[in-house]
Structures are given as C-alpha cells and as structure tokens.
Amino acid sequence: MTTTTASVSTETKVPPAEFDTTHLKENLRWGHLFWPGSTALTEEQIDDRVTRYQRSLERFRASGMQGNYLPDDLEVDSAWHAHQCDPIGYAEFCKSYFGGILAHTVTLCVCKLVDLDKK
Structure with a gap:
C-alpha cells in the first residue's frame, strides 16, 4: 500500500483525509428531500463537496487541531x-485520522475533538 501526503502548506504535510465516501455521497444525493425548497445535487457538485470537505479536514489536522473545526x-x-x-x-x-471523534456541538455548528476513552 502506498501512502501519500497532502501538502497543506509549504511547511506542513499531513496524510490525505481518505475514507470510503460511498455513504457520504449517497447522503448528499438524497439530502435535498429533507430540506424544503432544496434541489438535487449533480454528481459533479457532490464530488466537489466531498473533495473540499476532505481538504478542509486536512487543513484542520495540519493546524494542530487547536480550537474548533469550522467548515469552510x-x-x-x-x-x-x-x-x-x-x-x-x-x-x-475520526479515530484513525484525528485520534478521537470530531464531535458536533449544539451551538454555531462547531465541534471539538472527543476522546471516547475518557467518557
């Protein structure tokens, strides 16, 4: 198995945020049914969102994961x-990439890393 790294800045390299995107894409494909007025995404839009989400996670990891993760x-x-x-x-x-769950909080759609072993 070949391991690659994604360049996040000129000084910091992190492994790519790779995972099986099958369920994520399926959820994006059908999510519009739950939001009145929303329309279906094209496959190109879905692929773009998934790629931008993965790059966002890579930047968060490269930042040292200090503070809350805020989607772009x-x-x-x-x-x-x-x-x-x-x-x-x-x-x-999340456990393999961040070492804990990137948990969503109630306020302002931010999250924190949760160590499940301490719960």
Whole structure:
C-alpha cells in the first residue's frame, strides 16, 4: 500500500483525509428531500463537496487541531453532516485520522475533538 501526503502548506504535510465516501455521497444525493425548497445535487457538485470537505479536514489536522473545526462554507458543512450520517464509518475515520471523534456541538455548528476513552 502506498501512502501519500497532502501538502497543506509549504511547511506542513499531513496524510490525505481518505475514507470510503460511498455513504457520504449517497447522503448528499438524497439530502435535498429533507430540506424544503432544496434541489438535487449533480454528481459533479457532490464530488466537489466531498473533495473540499476532505481538504478542509486536512487543513484542520495540519493546524494542530487547536480550537474548533469550522467548515469552510455551508457546502462543506453539508458534506460534514452527511459524513456523520454514517456513524460507524465517521467514527472509524475520526479515530484513525484525528485520534478521537470530531464531535458536533449544539451551538454555531462547531465541534471539538472527543476522546471516547475518557467518557
């Protein structure tokens, strides 16, 4: 297996935020049904959101994960929410990539890293 790193800045390299995107994409594909007035995303839009979400996670990890993770925009936030709708896959990815769950908080759509072993 080849391991690559994604360049996040000229000084910091982190592993790419790679995970099975099947459920995330499926959730984005059907999510419009739950939001009145929303329209279906094209496959190109879904792929773009997933890629931008992955790059956002890489930047958060490269930053040292200090403070709260804030998605870049509402489209990236929708991908984050769609990822969380696959709780097992999301938890497995977060634990392996961040060392804990990137947990969503109630206020202002921010989160913190949670160490499940301390709960």
